Amino acid sequence: MKRVPCSGCSLLCDDIIVRSDGIFIDEVVGACIKGKEHFDQVTAKNRQTSPMHREGNNMKKIEWDQCYNEVTELIKKSKKPLLYGFSTVSCEAQLEGIQLAEKINGHIDSNSSICQGKVIERSKLEGLTLTTIGEVINKADLIILWGANPAESIPRLLNKTVFSRGKFRMTGREIKTLIIVDPVQTASFGVIGVRDLSLMIDPGKDIDLIRVLKDECCTADSIPSEGVAGIDTDDLKRLLLHLTGAEYGVIFMGQGLLRPKNDYETLKEFLELIEMINSKQKKGRIALITMGGHYNMTGFDHVALANYGQTGNLNFRNNQLEVTEKNTIQKISSEDFDLSIIVGTDPISHLPANLSSKLMKHPIIVIDNKKSATGEIADLFLPSAITGIECEGLAYRLDHVPIELQKIINPPNNIPSDEEILRELLKRLKDGGS
Amino acid sequence: MEFILNTIRKMDNDQAREYALGDETTLKEKLAIVILNPDDIKQLNIKQGSIVKIYNETGFVHVKCIQDEKVPLNMAMMPVSIWSNQITRVINNELEYKNIEVKIEAVDKPILDLKSILQKIREESR
Numbered sequence: 001m002k003r004v005p006c007s008g009c010s011l012l013c014d015d016i017i018v019r020s021d022g023i024f025i026d027e028v029v030g031a032c033i034k035g036k037e038h039f040d041q042v043t044a045k046n047r048q049t050s051p052m053h054r055e056g057n058n059m060k061k062i063e064w065d066q067c068y069n070e071v072t073e074l075i076k077k078s079k080k081p082l083l084y085g086f087s088t089v090s091c092e093a094q095l096e097g098i099q100l101a102e103k104i105n106g107h108i109d110s111n112s113s114i115c116q117g118k119v120i121e122r123s124k125l126e127g128l129t130l131t132t133i134g135e136v137i138n139k140a141d142l143i144i145l146w147g148a149n150p151a152e153s154i155p156r157l158l159n160k161t162v163f164s165r166g167k168f169r170m171t172g173r174e175i176k177t178l179i180i181v182d183p184v185q186t187a188s189f190g191v192i193g194v195r196d197l198s199l200m201i202d203p204g205k206d207i208d209l210i211r212v213l214k215d216e217c218c219t220a221d222s223i224p225s226e227g228v229a230g231i232d233t234d235d236l237k238r239l240l241l242h243l244t245g246a247e248y249g250v251i252f253m254g255q256g257l258l259r260p261k262n263d264y265e266t267l268k269e270f271l272e273l274i275e276m277i278n279s280k281q282k283k284g285r286i287a288l289i290t291m292g293g294h295y296n297m298t299g300f301d302h303v304a305l306a307n308y309g310q311t312g313n314l315n316f317r318n319n320q321l322e323v324t325e326k327n328t329i330q331k332i333s334s335e336d337f338d339l340s341i342i343v344g345t346d347p348i349s350h351l352p353a354n355l356s357s358k359l360m361k362h363p364i365i366v367i368d369n370k371k372s373a374t375g376e377i378a379d380l381f382l383p384s385a386i387t388g389i390e391c392e393g394l395a396y397r398l399d400h401v402p403i404e405l406q407k408i409i410n411p412p413n414n415i416p417s418d419e420e421i422l423r424e425l426l427k428r429l430k431d432g433g434s
Numbered sequence: 435m436e437f438i439l440n441t442i443r444k445m446d447n448d449q450a451r452e453y454a455l456g457d458e459t460t461l462k463e464k465l466a467i468v469i470l471n472p473d474d475i476k477q478l479n480i481k482q483g484s485i486v487k488i489y490n491e492t493g494f495v496h497v498k499c500i501q502d503e504k505v506p507l508n509m510a511m512m513p514v515s516i517w518s519n520q521i522t523r524v525i526n527n528e529l530e531y532k533n534i535e536v537k538i539e540a541v542d543k544p545i546l547d548l549k550s551i552l553q554k555i556r557e558e559s560r
Contacts (some may be wrong), residue, residue, distance in 0.1 A: 037451050044454045098521045114529050184440070184511065185504040203438050203509060204533040256532055293443065330527045348552070349449055349515055352494055352522040352529065357559035370454045373516050377552055 003405045007088075007388030008038030010398040011154050012405075013131075020408050021356035025389070032155035039273035042389055042409070046371040049413040052381045055162075058212050059381060072428050074363050078339035081106035082331060085345030087294035089384075089418040090393025090405065094296070094303040096422035097343060102316045103429055109328040109335065110300035111345055113312040116290035118258055118267060120289055120301050120311050126271035129278055131250055132399045142249035144179045147206065147256020148291045151187035154398070156292075157252070158191055163268045177242055181209070182256070197238055201391075205229035206257055206431055209236075210269045216240055217276040243277050248285040254291050289399050295388075297398040332358050341365045343418060346372035367421055384418045385411035393419065435478055437470075437510040439534040441522060444510065447513035458547055463498075465515035466545045468538070472501045474508065480540045485540040488512075488521055490534065495520035496545050510538060516551055 005014040008031065016035065028039045041047065051067035052059040062070075077079060083101050086094045087110050094110070103109035110117070121129070125334040136143070150157035158429055165172040178196040180189055183203040192198050201209060208229040215222040216236075221350075223236050231239075245247065248271045253276070259266045292298060301311040308314055308321055315324040331337055332355045339362055340347075348356045349372065359374075366378040370385045385391040388405035397403050412416075416424070452461045470487060472480075480486065482501045488510065490514055495517050505511055512518035514531070525531050546554065 033445060034448075037448075037455065041454045046454055046457075149443070153443045157446070180553070182441075183506060183509065187445075203440070204504070259530070259532065327527060329524060329529060333524060333527070346449075346453070349519065351519060353516075353520045353555050353558070354526060355524065356516075356519070357555045358451075360556050360559040370450065372453050373548060373552065376548070376557070 002408065004408060005388060005403050006035040006038065007358070007386070007405055008035035009154050009158055010034070010292050010295050010297060010396055011160070011402045012230055012295060012397045013156055014403060018408055019422075022409055025409060026255045029142065033214045034128050041370055042386060042412075044370070047369070047412070048371065048375070048381060048383045059378075067380060067382060068424060068428055070236050071365055071382070071425060072432065074103050074339055074365065074380070075341075075425070075429065079339045080106070081334075081339045081341060082328070082337035083108040083343065084328060084347060085111060085343040086300050087111040087292075087297040088387075090387045090391075090395060091296065091299045091303050091402075093343070093387070093418035093422055094161035094300050095307065096419050096426060098304060098307065098314060100323075100422055100429075101314060102319055103426055105316050105319065106341075107313075107315045107324075107328070107331055109312045109314070110297065111294055111350070112292065112297045112300050113256065113328060115255065115297060116253075116292040117156075117297070117301050117312055119253070119271075119288070119290045120371040122271060127275055128271060128386045129274060129285060129287045130400060131289060133160060133289075133397070133402055134401075135166045135248070135287075136161045136250050136289075137169070139168050139248040140166075140177070140250050141169065141175055142177050142286075144181065144249065144251040145188055146251050148252045148254030149182070149186035149188045150252065150291065151190065153293055154291060155252075158188065161250070162191060172432060176195040179239065179242060179248075193399075196309035197235060197242070199231050199235055199239065200364065202230035202251050204259075207264055207266050207269060210266065211241060212236065213243070214269065214276055215310055216272050217244075217273070217280050227299050243286060243290060244280055248284065249284065250289055251286060251288050252278050252287060292398055296395040298400055299394070299400060302396055302400070329355070335361065337362065339365070341367070342374050342378075343367045344369070344400065346374045348377060367418055369370045382421050383415050384421055385415050387417065391417035391419075393417070435474070435538055437474070437508055437536050437538050439510045439512065439521065439536045441514045441518045441531045442511050444513050445475060449513070449515045456547075458518075462545060462547050465513055466495075466497045466517045467512065468497045468498045469499050469502045469505050470513040470538075471505045471507050471509070472503055475499060475501050478538065478540055485541055486538050486545060487543070488536050488538050489534045490521055492523045493520045494543060496543050498545060510536065516548065520551070
């Protein structure tokens with residue numbers, strides 16, 4: 001029996017017990033449904049374990065050497081390669097990916113830039129009070145889920161934060177208040193207790209609630225008598241009381257607050273609200289944890305920031321990082337690319353169809369350990385080992401804490417890791433010039 | 435009828451799982467759906483399991499209708515997938531996955547499977 005972290009989602013639970021002889025995994029104990037399914041992917045019937053290339057409408061198996069040659073040929077022909085994904089690979093693979101982009105003068109970005117990475121980007125201007133899961137367990141007496149539904153997306157988050165007992169919270173659930181702000185009665189509402197607060201906000205009206213809370217932080221009794229955004233005055237007062245009275249509060253923020261910029265910026269005002277509350281708070285503070293789903297989405301931000309000074313959207317020209325105003329969405333929209341290298345993600349499923357159709361106009365190389373819609377239409381597919389099961393690597397948990405993922409068994413057909421594939425491509429391009 | 439569409443992540447309707455562990459049938463069964471309030475379903479004059487067309491200025495998609503009383507009136511929810519992304523959009527160079535204005539109506543048309551929907555996107559790219 002061995003204790004390992006699970007790379008099934010961004011919580012990276014490090015208390016999973018597996019029984020394995022090094023060849024097969026016989027038993028997994030302590031994983032949620034999502035984690036269990038992640039381990040099941042090792043022997044999934046749809047898993048590809050050989051590299052493939054496109055012949056007409058079909059994908060045909062080829063040898064690794066031929067596959068690497070075909071990939072490097074496509075890269076050499078490309079003038080504007082786009083590298084995208086990297087949120088379900090290790091930090092080591094992310095660094096190899098960035099170095100590959102530097103070598104081939106590409107544009108590289110991760111899923112983070114269209115998801116929770118927006119918060120890190122925005123926080124450069126507004127500031128950000130972060131915390132860790134450990135601190136939440138030990139200290140939090142207020143837990144807010146704002147536009148987040150961890151019961152379905154990060155299943156063990158509530159066990160670890162709401163139902164846990166910590167150093168200064170030995171009474172556990174009894175001392176913790178849970179507040180959920182959501183337009184839909186999600187599965188997470190199922191854990192609401194009598195002293196908790198469920199706020200069914202009108203869809204898209206988060207900005208109105210944020211502004212009222214900001215006003216109330218400055219001027220007492222500015223809550224409108226008719227309530228705001230579908231929330232009545234009594235609930236608003238209770239919310240404000242908890243926000244300003246908690247000893248240690250944490251807001252888990254979901255995708256619901258990441259609206260595109262209109263005539264206002266929800267995210268900007270949300271971060272301002274947290275800072276205002278913290279300046280008003282006399283005895284405690286409120287911190288923020290973003291709820292990215294992919295297990296190492298946060299990692300790319302850290303790797304890129306530590307090595308190249310920005311969290312994503314890295315554009316290289318003449319093997320140098322270049323300042324660009326264009327984000328990846330603009331790059332795809334304006335077809336400012338002629339080849340895409342997709343690593344560990346599925347943009348054809350994730351992106352709006354009009355962007356998918358633009359990706360499809362140019363050759364697509366996919367490196368992934370599972371089947372996907374993007375893999376279905378790829379020109380070349382390179383299967384990789386599953387990090388955290390078949391190979392080791394570093395990943396950043398959703399609270400920005402680095403966790404070492406471990407190898408438990410050998411991958412089928414000895415397929416290489418994402419890191420090894422990217423390193424081999426980089427080596428071949430360096431040896432052959434580009 | 436007009437609705438506000440939110441794309442969501444649901445444990446039972448997870449595209450990564452369906453691609454890895456499911457097949458063409460379960461992929462369509464689990465992901466090509468829209469979840470509506472039962473009262474809205476009555477208003478649309480359809481039943482649970484009926485096929486509806488969801489459309490806006492971006493595009494359209496045919497999916498199966500599922501009822502859930504927890505969904506607010508005039509709100510539609512779809513699991514994130516290639517089907518929901520037929521009607522999501524780009525605004526100010528950012529992606530809009532939430533609070534998208536759509537119209538929904540009953541249709542007597544088939545739901546496209548993954549291969550057909552990929553073919554449709556490919557044709558649009560030409």
